[in-house]
Amino acid sequence: MTRAYLGLGANLGDREASIRGALARLDATPGIRVVRQSTLRETEPVGGPPQGPYLNGVAEIDTTLPAYALLALCKACERDAGRDFDAERNAPRPLDLDVLLFGDERIDTRDLVVPHPRMHERSFVAQPLAELGVALPPAPTFPRVVHAPDEFTALAIEWTRGDCRTGLVPTMGALHEGHVSLMRRARRECDRVAATIFVNPLQFDQSADLEAYPRDLDRDLAICRDAGVDAVFAPAPASMYPEAFASHVAVGSEAEGMEGAVRAGHFAGVATVVAKLFVVARADRAYFGEKDAQQLAVVRRLAIDLGVGTEIVGCPIVRESDGLAMSSRNARLGPRDRAASTVLHRALRVARDAFREGERSAAALVASARAQLDTEPLCATEYLELRHERTLASLGDDALPDTGARMLVAARFDTDSACETRLIDNMSLAGD
Numbered sequence: 001m002t003r004a005y006l007g008l009g010a011n012l013g014d015r016e017a018s019i020r021g022a023l024a025r026l027d028a029t030p031g032i033r034v035v036r037q038s039t040l041r042e043t044e045p046v047g048g049p050p051q052g053p054y055l056n057g058v059a060e061i062d063t064t065l066p067a068y069a070l071l072a073l074c075k076a077c078e079r080d081a082g083r084d085f086d087a088e089r090n091a092p093r094p095l096d097l098d099v100l101l102f103g104d105e106r107i108d109t110r111d112l113v114v115p116h117p118r119m120h121e122r123s124f125v126a127q128p129l130a131e132l133g134v135a136l137p138p139a140p141t142f143p144r145v146v147h148a149p150d151e152f153t154a155l156a157i158e159w160t161r162g163d164c165r166t167g168l169v170p171t172m173g174a175l176h177e178g179h180v181s182l183m184r185r186a187r188r189e190c191d192r193v194a195a196t197i198f199v200n201p202l203q204f205d206q207s208a209d210l211e212a213y214p215r216d217l218d219r220d221l222a223i224c225r226d227a228g229v230d231a232v233f234a235p236a237p238a239s240m241y242p243e244a245f246a247s248h249v250a251v252g253s254e255a256e257g258m259e260g261a262v263r264a265g266h267f268a269g270v271a272t273v274v275a276k277l278f279v280v281a282r283a284d285r286a287y288f289g290e291k292d293a294q295q296l297a298v299v300r301r302l303a304i305d306l307g308v309g310t311e312i313v314g315c316p317i318v319r320e321s322d323g324l325a326m327s328s329r330n331a332r333l334g335p336r337d338r339a340a341s342t343v344l345h346r347a348l349r350v351a352r353d354a355f356r357e358g359e360r361s362a363a364a365l366v367a368s369a370r371a372q373l374d375t376e377p378l379c380a381t382e383y384l385e386l387r388h389e390r391t392l393a394s395l396g397d398d399a400l401p402d403t404g405a406r407m408l409v410a411a412r413f414d415t416d417s418a419c420e421t422r423l424i425d426n427m428s429l430a431g432d
């Protein structure tokens with residue numbers, strides 16, 4: 001016999017009658033006895049569209065059923081009361097039954113998580129439980145932070161066993177809105193979302209750059225929590241690369257030229273850490289920003305070649321209101337160079353507009369963007385190239401096709417100071 005607690009709620013129709021009807025049905029079910037219930041109290045809705053107040057309470061039950069059978073019965077009660085399961089999240093409903101506690105079992109699956117992860121934050125659940133004298137288990141911390149690779153793998157396995165579709169957002173921290181957009185997309189598409197925060201030494205060719213990379217785990221964790229990330233994997237360098245570490249992923253033509261030409265070993269370092277993260281995380285999907293278009297092409301290649309079983313999802317660039325692509329490096333720009341840096345977006349747009357007006361000569365498009373870059377004396381352009389949209393293969397000098405061309409640019413700013421900043425940006429000529 002297991003003692004369980006159910007959250008009760010309703011804000012459509014005869015709220016009290018629906019709740020009482022469900023409790024009578026549960027009590028009449030073999031293997032369930034409703035022991036007692038809290039008073040029902042009126043509460044304001046949390047989230048969702050504008051809607052009326054709820055009637056909420058908690059019921060204590062004893063049951064011989066397994067947790068899943070109890071959940072299935074609760075769902076049947078909700079459905080029979082007229083609940084629309086296709087409605088948007090937090091939409092009004094004639095009946096809501098949540099399994100809050102099921103003995104001292106811990107369950108983390110797609111359909112059922114007990115103890116209920118959010119019950120501490122919800123006074124409409126916490127107060128009725130207190131009224132019944134039920135002590136809440138310690139509140140879980142969000143996101144869960146895992147440092148050891150094998151612990152993270154164990155969590156990933158637990159999620160997979162629970163039939164959860166899992167999304168991974170690899171990052172090096174110093175999170176900004178661009179990362180948040182990846183996390184939110186993963187949140188929409190997956191049952192569980194993990195982010196990784198690891199400043200990967202293998203992808204830095206200069207130790208000063210590695211040292212200067214901003215690190216603020218507490219700030220990053222707060223951002224992950226707000227974006228709905230379930231777990232963060234933040235390993236120490238020694239656990240990713242123990243002393244005897246000797247194997248590296250060799251990268252192909254995607255890594256040639258552009259970033260690959262100026263940052264020796266960078267993409268091999270990225271590919272090695274990403275492959276390790278894929279092995280550790282076993283995610284169904286991994287989310288990468290299109291701002292690092294060459295990195296995305298390298299990772300897509302790697303995922304195919306190594307058969308990692310993780311689907312790679314490229315996500316659009318997120319820009320500041322003046323067009324500058326979001327990057328952890330933007331914070332390093334002084335005010336003059338920050339203002340000057342918008343030239344990158346302007347130059348890409350000039351080429352894109354010309355393309356949309358019918359220009360198909362690669363040389364002419366590059367020249368139009370170059371002319372725009374040259375208007376900004378603080379911008380030291382490193383490369384400006386037209387490549388194939390996804391593979392980043394060279395497009396040659398022939399007239400461009402109507403779709404599938406991407407322009408990529410890299411430039412240095414603050415070149416007269418000791419800490420110059422390198423920025424990259426890109427744009428699909430047909431899209432964006």
Ligand code: PAF
Nearest residue numbers: 170171172200270273292
């Ligand atoms: O894009 C990044 O932040 C990093 O290159 C990545 C993919 C997390 C690998 O370290």
